[in-house]
Amino acid sequence: MDRPVEPGHFSACEARLDKHMAGLCSVDFPVAVVLPAGGSGERTGLLTPKQFCTFLNRPLISYTIQTFERVPWIQSIVVVVAKESLDLMMDIIHRFHHRNVLVVHGGSTRHRSIFNGVRALSEGEDGTARVKPKVVIIHDAVRPFVEEDFLLKITMAAKEQGAAGAIRPLVSTVIATTLEGYLDHSLERTKYRASEMPQGFIYDVIYQAYQRCSESDFEFGTECLHLALQYCGTNAKLIEGPPTLWKVTYKRDLAAAESIVKETLSQSACVVTGGSAQATELANALQRSMSALDMEVDVISDLIGDNAKSLSKEWNFIQLSVNSSCFSEVGRILGALEEADRALLHPVVIIWVYLNVSEDGSSASEPTGGEPAAMMELATGAKLGNILVYGIQLHHSKEATLWGRSVEKVAQMSCALIRDRSPALTGQLLQA
Ligand SMILES: Nc1ccn([C@@H]2O[C@H](COP(=O)(O)OP(=O)(O)OP(=O)(O)O)[C@@H](O)[C@H]2O)c(=O)n1
Numbered sequence: 001m002d003r004p005v006e007p008g009h010f011s012a013c014e015a016r017l018d019k020h021m022a023g024l025c026s027v028d029f030p031v032a033v034v035l036p037a038g039g040s041g042e043r044t045g046l047l048t049p050k051q052f053c054t055f056l057n058r059p060l061i062s063y064t065i066q067t068f069e070r071v072p073w074i075q076s077i078v079v080v081v082a083k084e085s086l087d088l089m090m091d092i093i094h095r096f097h098h099r100n101v102l103v104v105h106g107g108s109t110r111h112r113s114i115f116n117g118v119r120a121l122s123e124g125e126d127g128t129a130r131v132k133p134k135v136v137i138i139h140d141a142v143r144p145f146v147e148e149d150f151l152l153k154i155t156m157a158a159k160e161q162g163a164a165g166a167i168r169p170l171v172s173t174v175i176a177t178t179l180e181g182y183l184d185h186s187l188e189r190t191k192y193r194a195s196e197m198p199q200g201f202i203y204d205v206i207y208q209a210y211q212r213c214s215e216s217d218f219e220f221g222t223e224c225l226h227l228a229l230q231y232c233g234t235n236a237k238l239i240e241g242p243p244t245l246w247k248v249t250y251k252r253d254l255a256a257a258e259s260i261v262k263e264t265l266s267q268s269a270c271v272v273t274g275g276s277a278q279a280t281e282l283a284n285a286l287q288r289s290m291s292a293l294d295m296e297v298d299v300i301s302d303l304i305g306d307n308a309k310s311l312s313k314e315w316n317f318i319q320l321s322v323n324s325s326c327f328s329e330v331g332r333i334l335g336a337l338e339e340a341d342r343a344l345l346h347p348v349v350i351i352w353v354y355l356n357v358s359e360d361g362s363s364a365s366e367p368t369g370g371e372p373a374a375m376m377e378l379a380t381g382a383k384l385g386n387i388l389v390y391g392i393q394l395h396h397s398k399e400a401t402l403w404g405r406s407v408e409k410v411a412q413m414s415c416a417l418i419r420d421r422s423p424a425l426t427g428q429l430l431q432a
């Protein structure tokens with residue numbers, strides 16, 4: 001059963017189409033995408049189909065949907081899922097605020113699922129006609145990393161040629177085997193390429209190809225480009241894509257995908273000083289040390305006025321407090337992030353750095369029992385909103401070498417906390 005998720009689905013699409021017409025995008029014809037996600041992911045060895053496996057608190061398919069939602073010239077996203085996953089898919093769309101997503105039933109094979117998705121773009125389940133796109137992109141839902149510029153290349157080539165597909169160099173040599181399990185012959189690797197996704201088609205080409213598709217192709221085929229050639233005489237333009245087009249197939253691929261997302265979230269941090277001279281001095285020292293650790297650091301006094309824009313583009317914050325174990329500054333960042341719903345799609349990191357400066361320069365007093373407990377309580381609440389709060393305490397030293405070592409330690413700990421984003425360490429007041 002088709003499940004248009006958003007009332008006004010097509011009016012939203014037309015609105016986006018107007019955007020094209022305003023010349024805001026280089027694509028002036030309607031484009032839709034079909035994400036086949038109806039498989040069981042047997043090769044992962046996991047009970048949960050890989051498209052629904054989560055990392056960083058989010059299922060793989062949500063990353064892929066978000067990738068296409070960010071492309072302004074794609075009006076419709078059709079996700080094809082197995083019947084038993086329909087409710088789960090609807091919940092994911094709701095939880096992560098995905099828009100313009102139509103969910104349809106999958107089939108027993110990938111081609112059957114894709115055909116269901118393609119057909120849904122021109123006809124509702126009750127047979128009512130829908131405004132079909134000029135070009136349809138087909139992209140495995142388990143390929144979360146595709147860039148807009150490559151999607152544009154595939155789309156424009158599909159519009160010109162009727163079909164277009166991504167290819168990548170082969171990593172291993174392809175060989176043919178005998179029935180007895182011996183080498184029959186090997187293929188000259190330079191003459192072959194791996195067929196990847198995304199692929200693009202003039203809508204009528206792929207729709208007709210599926211209407212003419214044989215049962216054998218539906219059952220055993222794995223290549224949409226072949227169907228376009230075999231059943232419509234349309235020879236696809238092949239475009240070499242970047243290495244990021246890989247498909248999550250095995251369990252290790254899920255770990256690789258998580259690592260890539262973490263890396264994209266951990267490129268920079270915003271240090272909030274609160275305006276004090278000592279905090280600013282520490283911030284500038286941290287900026288130098290973290291830069292040497294390949295972490296770009298922006299130093300601001302507070303998150304108001306123009307500085308507030310950091311809240312909508314930064315995934316990592318370091319709040320400095322001098323001689324004050326009050327968490328009010330952290331509370332302010334938390335409140336602003338929660339108001340902006342900033343942590344909906346990715347976990348945000350806040351590191352509270354508590355600098356103890358005693359008047360006579362002696363080693364400052366140890367934290368009272370209050371800080372650690374209050375810290376844990378604050379962090380526990382924040383984690384429910386996908387915000388990871390960590391604490392680091394350091395003591396100011398007038399001895400330059402010792403102070404330098406402490407700052408370097410804070411820089412290393414901050415980079416590690418940002419890059420790892422482990423929920424296990426939230427609420428801890430770590431000692432630099
Ligand atoms: N009946 C099917 C089979 C596969 N797919 C989708 O096609 C994409 C690529 O297929 P593949 O990587 O083979 O996924 P699975 O079939 O789930 O994996 P496996 O072969 O390991 O079971 C996946 O997003 C998968 O969900 C689909 O929509 N319907």
Ligand SMILES: O=P(O)(O)OC[C@@H](O)[C@@H](O)[C@@H](O)CO
Pocket residue numbers: 110140195196197222223224249
């Ligand atoms: O073969 P699988 O079902 O693992 O995955 C589908 C892939 O074959 C397919 O996405 C590309 O080869 C392009 O057709």
